[in-house]
Amino acid sequence: MILYQALSSYQILECIIHRQVFYRDKQAVLLLGNYINERMPWYQELESRGFFDQIFLFRFGGYKGTEEEILGQIEKEYQKTIPYAPEEFEKLLIAGIHTYLQVWLISKEISFEMFEDGSGALSRPWVLADIHKKSSPARYGLIEKYHLYDHKSPWITRKYYDEKAQLPGFQDEKAQDFQVLENFLRLSPEIQENIRRLFRLPSKKGDCAQVLLLTQQFANLGQLTLDEQKGIYQHVFDYYLRGKQVLIKPHPDDILYYPRLFPHCEVLKEPFPSELLPFVFEKLPEILSTVSSTGVNQIRREFSDTLIFNGLYEQTFHWDGSYYTALGLGAYLGAEGILCRGANKVQLENLAKIHWPENKKLKISQNREELTGKVLCIQDDFEECQESRKEPENGEDIWKLEDELLGVLYLNSRKNYRMYQPGEKEKFFQMVPVSIREGSSAHTLYFYPAREEVRKMAERFISSQSQEDTSVPVSIEELTDSQIQIRMLEGILAATEKRLTEYIKTEKELRRELELVTQRKQFQ
Template sequence: MILYQALSSYQILECILHRRFFYPEEKAVLLLGTYIKERMPDYGRIRELGFFDEIFLFRYGGYQGGEEQIVKDVEEELSKTLPYQLSEFERILVAGIHTYLQVYLIRKQIPFEMFEDGSGALSRPEVLAEIHQKSAPGRSRILEKYGLYDHSQPLITRKYADFAAQREGFQDEKAVDFSIKEYLGRLESGEKEKLRSLFHVPSLGTLSRSVLLLTQQFANLGQLSFDEQVLIYQNLFDYFLEEEQVLIKPHPDDILYYHRLFSKAAVLREPFPSELLPLAFERLPQTVATISSTGVNQIRGDFQEALCFNALYEKSFHANHRYALGVAVMEGLQVTKIAQAGCNEVQLRNFAKRCKGEMEILDVGEDPKDDAKLEGSVLFWDDWSQKEAPFWMADQGKVRGILFLNSNRRFQMYDLKDGIGRAKERFFDLIPVKVAKRKAASDWISLCADYRDTEEEDILYFYSREERMRKMAAEFEYQKTLPRTGSEISIERMGDDEIRIRMLEGILEATEQRLLEYIRKEEER
């Protein structure tokens, strides 16, 4: 007899496929959370369709007190829920190992096998760990103690994961390749129809929509506030999906009102796992888009194009206007190659793809001195890393210039290691480029629900030894309206007096920030 645990619709799909291909003849029991009654009211059909022999509902949440009390309460709850002793099961397979039930198994020295939480998640344990540290710090500490985030717990005997979606070079001797897409493809047509019926996968035929957007439940998981989740998708539409016909597939647990935010987009109402999308279409849309959903990993190859970001974008999207305006400056300067260091490279590449002409993005390696491909480029320098600004690259002609985006206002271009005098000299040799983000006129605002963006004026700093580029950067102007966000972004030309004021304000803040950073580093030694 085999026991499976699943917490989400994706994990139910994992367990169904695993049971079908690994233990089709064994009696199989499925343990679900009590909340499945709200999320999937007809969950009983899992048994009726023959996917599992029995289903039981276990209360995974609501435990209080210290670890000892929690383990005691879990044991009591399990005895009420499951009419079997755990010793009666030949194997226990767990999808969603970050629960107190797994702590109980470990305390009782009961081995179990696990499924990764999403495609590629086995090699990225920090993603879920960071989410839980914010949303449930008490539980997070206990789970981390038992090696349930980094999967180092010795009682985990096998780890089922999609090898193709893992980080490059990832290895784990306990890992077993398990691709949802591959096993779905092995099913007979009748079995696929059963899955379609169970998960209410619609028949969409061939739609005219050109982009399929997979959303995520950022607010539910505490990754973003509700307003930030609205804003990140408003940004996505304004900057990257402006002229596209979009079909939105919300995450099964995502409650955002996309039909109100994006009235011209179509919204799929059925909350089925995205891995089943190929069953819904006769022909898929051309492009799949997502912020950082793992659901795209299994189906990316079925689309002609993919617009994907990464986990860092959940923070760096607030700097979208800096990246967009920086790329606009490069187009104005007729630059066709951008080197990058310290940027969110994925974010920058996606902006470059929106350019009217070709814009190549190059990564600056550890030793750029002999890197011939950088020649003729402008270096975008952002402060998502700890590196110091390489003015020498522009001084020696390795790059034509450096644009400091300064997204986190760390002022890395103000380098004190050569002394304050030299740092000031360098700073006042920069060309300030004034960027602004303001609430747009009321006729634009009417297209979005509420204004959630922040108004700000700031400076991008440009360094170059080419006088023509310096002059063009200083005189460049640009404006763009973001209808869903309700903002207007612009590059505004400044007069001499404003330039002097801005540079003095900048050097004061730069001095403060760099001194504070120096003090922090000294305290950490």
């Protein structure tokens, strides 16, 4: 007898297909969270349609206390829920291993096989770990202790994953490729139709939309507040999807009210796995779009084009206006390359793709050696982000580009004021402030031109763009000479305050370290 566990609609699909491929002739039971009553009230069809022999509902949440107390509660819950001891199963196949139940299994030295949490997740263990660390630190600590986030527990004997979606060079001797969509297509037409009916797949005919947008449950997971989740999708529509016919496919656990936010869009209300989307449409929308959903990994090849962001965009979406302005300046200056430093490269690429599609030669890179022709350097404040750490580092002096360098545009998103150091007032005043406004918010970018003629071009750009651009929410304000002087002095003041705060913090840390060293020396 086989035990499967699934926590989401995608994982249910995964378990169904896995059983059909590997254990169709063996008795198999499925363990679901008791919240399935709200998400999929017809879950008993998993049994009545013959996908599993028995269904059990387990309470995965609500446990408190010490590690010993929690494990005791889990054991009692297991005994109350499932009439079979774990040892009675030939195999345990777990989708969604980051639970106290798997901690309990490992504490009992019971081995199991796992499915990665989402397509591509096996090589990116920090993604879910960071979410849980933020939303539930105590729970995170216990699960991390048993190596369930990094998948390194010796009691995990096999790891089913989507090989095509992993980071380049990723290897794991326990990993086995399992392509959900490909295996679905190998099932008989009868079983495929049975799965379609189980998940209540709708049927869309004709050209129903240009863009299919997959959302994520950012607020539900604590990644963003509800207002921030609203903001990120508002930005996606304002800067990337304006004027396009969009069909929204919400994540099954997404709590945002899309029909009210975007009344001009159709919303797919059925909570089915996005991996089944190709079977919903008579003709697929042209573009598949998402912020960072793993649900696109197995279906993106089915679409003509994609508009996909990354996890970093969850932080940087606020500055779409700055990024748009930066690319506009680059286009005006005739840049053929954008040297991206501490900025979200994917965000820049997506904006360029949407707003400057005719500029096929423009290349955006974090490595200056990949760029030819005139280059604009865009500097921002996000080097510490996970994605940035994974990207190639390049500490070379950008000014070695000599005549090819147009200048450096400091976006200053986090107001780190990298462009100013104490005593460099004269250099700072050589910069051109680019004042932008988005709604009631104003922000200043600082452009350091490489040559005087570039400065004049930048000033003409500001003047030419000061007329309101209705295609995007951001606008550029043309400043008078006195306003420019005030803006620069305000920048120096803010930068000085920033540096002073950093110096004070560093001094306190050094004094504490000195005190500790002195105390240790006294006791020797």
